[in-house]
Amino acid sequence: MRILFMGTPDFAVASLKRLVEDGHEVCGVFTQPDKPKNRGMKMTFSPVKEYAVSQGLTVYQPLKMRDGEALAIVQELQPELIVVAAYGRILPEEILDAPKYGSINVHSSLLPEYRGAAPINWAILDGCRETGVTIMYMAKELDAGDIIRAVKTDIDPNETSLELTERLAALGAQALSETVEMLKNGTATRTPQDHSAYTYAPMLSKALSPIDWNRSARQIHDQVRGLIPWPCAATEVGGKKVKVFKTEQGSATNAAPGTVVSAGKQGIEIACGDGLTLRITQLQAEGGKRMAAADYLRGHSVQVGV
Numbered sequence: 001m002r003i004l005f006m007g008t009p010d011f012a013v014a015s016l017k018r019l020v021e022d023g024h025e026v027c028g029v030f031t032q033p034d035k036p037k038n039r040g041m042k043m044t045f046s047p048v049k050e051y052a053v054s055q056g057l058t059v060y061q062p063l064k065m066r067d068g069e070a071l072a073i074v075q076e077l078q079p080e081l082i083v084v085a086a087y088g089r090i091l092p093e094e095i096l097d098a099p100k101y102g103s104i105n106v107h108s109s110l111l112p113e114y115r116g117a118a119p120i121n122w123a124i125l126d127g128c129r130e131t132g133v134t135i136m137y138m139a140k141e142l143d144a145g146d147i148i149r150a151v152k153t154d155i156d157p158n159e160t161s162l163e164l165t166e167r168l169a170a171l172g173a174q175a176l177s178e179t180v181e182m183l184k185n186g187t188a189t190r191t192p193q194d195h196s197a198y199t200y201a202p203m204l205s206k207a208l209s210p211i212d213w214n215r216s217a218r219q220i221h222d223q224v225r226g227l228i229p230w231p232c233a234a235t236e237v238g239g240k241k242v243k244v245f246k247t248e249q250g251s252a253t254n255a256a257p258g259t260v261v262s263a264g265k266q267g268i269e270i271a272c273g274d275g276l277t278l279r280i281t282q283l284q285a286e287g288g289k290r291m292a293a294a295d296y297l298r299g300h301s302v303q304v305g306v
Contacts, residue, residue, distance in 0.1 A: 001184055004079035004099070006030040010047045011169045012085035015106050017051060018173035019083065024180065026057055027077045030070070032088055033061045065089050074098050081183065083176065084138060088117075096138050101183050103138040106172040108165070110134060110150055112198035115143035120168060121161045122201040124226035125208075127218065130154050131164070133172040135179045137190060144198075146190035148182070151175045158248075160228040204231060211235040211244065213258035216274035221247050232284075237268055238302040243284040250277030255305075263302040267293040 002025045005016050019026055029052040037044045045053070052059050062070040074082070074095050082103035084091070096103040109119035111134040116122075123131040132152040139145035151171055155164060182188040209231045211220055224233040224247045232243040237260070248267075255261055255271035262269040267281040284290040285300070 001025070001101075001180060002027050002078070002080045003180075004028050004030070004074065004077055004082045005048075005085075006082065006087040006089075006091075007048045007085040008032045008046045008088050009086050011108065011165055011172070012048050012087070012106075013051050014169035014173040015083065015085045015176050016048060018177050019180070020055055020057075022177055022180070026055075027079055028058045028060055028073070030060050030062065030087065033063060065095070066092050071095055071098075081180070082138075083180075085172065085176075090142070091138065093140055096140075104148065104176075104179065104183075105136050105138050105143070105145065106176050107134045107136060107143055108168045108172065109201065110152060111136060111143060111147060112193040112195060114201040115198055116201035117203040119201040120165050121204055121226045123155065124159070124161050124164065124222055127222050128155055131168070133168055133175050135172075135175050136193075144193060144195065146192050148188050148190060149175050149179050158225070160225045162228050206231045209234040209243075213270060214273040217249060217272040217276040217278040218274075220272060220278050221249065235270075237280070237283070238300055240300065241286055242296075243290075244280055244282075245284065245290055246280070246282035248279050248281055250279045253277050260302055260304050260306055263297055263304055265294050268297070268302060 003019055005019060005026055007016060008031050029048065031046045031048045034043045034045055049059050060073055071094055079099045081099050081101040084103060085106040110132040114122055130152055132150055134147055135149040136147045137145040153171060208227060211233050224244050227233050228245060234241060234243050250269045252275055253261055253271045257271050257273045259271045260268060261271055261277050267279040269277045269279045271277050280293050282290060283293055283296055
């Protein structure tokens with residue numbers, strides 16, 4: 001099938017790669033414009049562009065989607081299908097309706113739950129036990145189109161959003177491959193979403209970072225997992241602000257929430273609001289490197305009972 005692909009981050013690469021491996025004619029790839037990165041502010045390609053260039057695919061990076069330029073490109077390419085995976089842009093209806101088979105989206109949640117920009121993170125932040133990938137027809141409203149295929153998977157209680165993203169990317173690529181064949185064979189079905197049951201997964205912000213030790217140990221553990229790799233959960237330890245990268249369940253305690261119960265080889269154990277402790281095992285000080293909490297303690301004094 002002649003396919004125009006639209007995507008930007010690592011999550012989308014697996015889907016594009018699968019289309020190429022399945023032998024489809026990828027007539028073009030839309031991705032976000034190059035952006036400056038790191039201290040040197042060097043312009044860098046998106047992960048999707050990096051892969052597309054490595055495969056000799058033609059890449060397009062329109063700045064706007066409604067000024068006619070993007071539509072003109074789509075009309076010139078004449079794709080039979082548009083596949084979108086975490087592109088990061090809202091597509092106008094004239095683009096969505098242009099291909100013979102329409103436009104479909106690879107979304108990393110079980111719709112109608114977690115429509116929006118950060119479904120993987122919010123599933124973990126909210127303590128969900130399962131999530132999945134939905135392949136849907138695209139509609140004018142955000143992530144509200146009819147569902148073609150949905151695949152579920154359990155969330156491991158210690159899995160980070162980065163690890164879950166990698167798993168869902170692979171799951172989505174497989175579901176996409178099967179869906180394209182269904183469209184080609186005329187066997188694809190469409191199930192309208194229950195719009196009354198939708199939930200929203202907004203973009204992440206640094207406002208989500210501070211840890212409130214009055215919350216339960218489980219909730220804080222989920223916060224740590226859900227905010228990796230950005231913006232990361234953060235707290236003060238020994239009067240110094242640190243980012244928290246890994247935690248594990250501790251034990252029962254009568255200490256007030258936020259109190260350091262122990263600090264040693266196993267990590268830094270802090271009392272939570274539910275009478276349990278949470279042990280920080282990996283962290284990063286401001287201006288420092290990510291390291292084991294035990295290594296951090298060798299150079300920083302942390303007073304127990306405070």
